Amino acid sequence: MIKIRGITKIYNPEKQKPLTALKDINLEFGAGEFVCILGKSGSGKSTLLNIIAGLDKPTAGSVFIDNEDMASFSDLKLADCRKDKIGFVFQDFQLMEHLTVLENVELGLSMNAVDSKEKRRRAKSILTNIGLYEHLNHKPSELSGGQKQRVSIARALVKNPDIIIADEPTGALDSKTSIEMLNILKDIADSGKLVIVVTHDYEVKDYSTRIVELKDGQVIKDEIKQKFVQNNEKSIVQKRSFDIKAAFRLSWKRLVERKWRYLLVSVSLIIGICSLAIAFGISNGIKSYSEYANKRIIDNKKLTFIKKDALTSEDYFALKKNKKIRLLQDEYVLNAKHELDNKEEITFKVKSIIQKEYQKDYTTPEIFHGRLPEDNKKEIALSYNIAMKLADNGNIENLIGKKIEAKFLAVDDLNNYPSRWDKQSLNIVGITQKTLIGEDYAYLPYETQKTIVRRSRFLGKNEDIPTNKMSVYLKDKGNIEEIYNSYVKSYDITRPEDVLKGLTKVFKNFNLIILGAALLILFISALMIGIILFISVLERQREIGLLISIGGTKKDIKKIFVTEGLLLGTLASTAGVILSIVMFLVINPMAMKYMNYPIYNPNIFTLVIALTVGIVVSLASSIIPAVKASKLSPIELLRRN
Ligand SMILES: Nc1ncnc2c1ncn2[C@@H]1O[C@H](COP(=O)(O)OP(=O)(O)OP(=O)(O)O)[C@@H](O)[C@H]1O
Secondary structure: OEEEEEEEEEEOOOOOOOEEEEEEEEEEEOOOOEEEEEEOOOOOHHHHHHHHOOOOOOOEEEEEEOOEEHHHOOHHHHHHHHHHOEEEEOOOOOOOOOOOHHHHHHHOOOOEOOOHHHHHHHHHHHHHHOOOHHHOOOOHHHOOHHHHHHHHHHHHHOOOOOEEEEEOOOOOOOHHHHHHHHHHHHHHHHOOOEEEEEEOOHHHHHHOOEEEEEEOOEEEEEEEOOOOOOOOOOOOOOOEOOOHHHHHHHHHHHHHHOHHHHHHHHHHHHHHHHHHHHHHHHHHHHHHHHHHHHHHHOOOOEEEEEOOOOOOHHHHHHHHHOOOEEEEEEOOOEEEEEEOOOOOEEEEEEEEEOOHHHHOOOOOOOEEEEOOOOOOOOEEEEEHHHHHHHOHHHOHHHHOOOEEEEEEEEOOOOOOOOOOOEEEEEEEEEEEOOOOOOOOEEEEEHHHHHHHHHHHOOOOOOOOOOOOEEEEEEOOHHHHHHHHHHHOOOOEEEOHHHHHHHHHHHHHHHHHHHHHHHHHHHHHHHHHHHHHHHHHHHHOHHHHHHHHHOOOOHHHHHHHHHHHHHHHHHHHHHHHHHHHHHHHHHHHHHHHHHHOOOOOOOOHHHHHHHHHHHHHHHHHHHHHHHHHHHHOOHHHHHOOO
């Protein structure tokens, strides 16, 4: 079954002090043998065992397993060898504390393509045979040392290997339990398996069929008490399968076990993903707002001209001559205040609307309830927000038809003309829908507003109102650029697209800050996940060693840590996305209050992107620890305490 030919192992051959741990070892073991490898500390027992198990390579010589030279094996084939042919029993049991006895034994089949029901059946059957049926659902911490070692033996046997390698199996047990254990191992050998036990314990001799004693790396005794029968039968090779499900299960158990630590790390990822989802949602909101504003609020045939000084009649005449301009209208803004019944005062700004005859060709504020004020009448349309402040219990519809007593003050950006508050009683005829972000206006008919401006500024009925700002309405929107270019030298001109640019710039900057913060938090989360997974690699060294001993490959080890990162990332990112949805209920009411538009507009697309970013970040940060784990030396990992 195993032939050892001329094995020599030199540690650190290139260094100044090379150490020869094994010297020209020649041995042959067969089925049904219970081999006891004895020797003092440092004699080379573990080195020999590691070479037999394919965990270490000899400096010279070969190990043949079922007549195949292990030196010719690829890493995968060596792992397959451990998966199918060798079962390990450790001095310190190497049991997973967070798994039950049954689950620990099932772990022995993790690399084999056996369905979960069959795994359970086999594990139960072995545990019953070994006398642990009563303890299937206990955790290792609830067992005695002897019981733990039996679980470790059951785990080694569950895949029905040809060879059982036991490294100091009685080292941690009292003498009575040791005898129990040796009897079990003897029974295993009697059943036709090769059992190799490495020990300091000379009592093991009595149970073994063969004693190999090492001293300074050489065989000083090879006593065969009972001849073995050469068995050329090869063990059944089982299909390899460490499916992602098994990796997830292990990682999930780990996450549950260390929940507080992982929760703490998740907080930054949750906040990062939530901010990212919000940034994406706001960006989407800005886009839909631009579309809405372009269609419903901004007049795409209107320009605003501002002159440094007051506009003169020459300005009007020159512009009126231009055939492409249909209408010129000077623009004013009034400040208004109104006292509520409870003596509280509300303030708002007032603009004018274009005269009726032009309304079908140009944009007017969108009406929510009622209608627009009619030319020359003492009528007013209030914005939704102003109406909400005036209405009882939010019944803004009831305001229509009522009167509002308000005081108006003409805003004069140009000169500091003396102005006064002019009191007016106006009929509320309409409530307008959303207006531009940051602008919350009430609307008066053009002439009515002019009358109020004159009165506020002490001007006569027909006197001109000095202003430097006017609206220029074009016949055709295709002429915007031409008009702009013709007059840009004399006026400061705002085109339709400029209105939105100015407004959205603030939001875009604000959004960039959120995005920047989100990316920074995500970067920190990535570092934290990386660190936590590094700690996890350190803490799971025994688990890694165990998985290698049952046939796990480097790829399988990587899978465990990548799935740990993936699981953590998916859970935290989902929580972040859910939080961002909850934030919808906070951000938009605030946005409505301050800017009159629900600027946060998440959709399935923005949420999925945020979720994906979170998963990718945690996956990326798990790669380095995963690679590090896969590079750990199995010998170091399995080295007994
Ligand atoms: N990785 C290593 N690098 C250098 N020297 C090593 C290494 N592993 C073992 N040795 C040395 O090789 C010799 C044999 O060690 P090995 O662990 O095989 O002995 P052992 O008989 O199993 O001892 P023990 O019973 O104390 O475990 C010792 O002198 C040890 O110091």
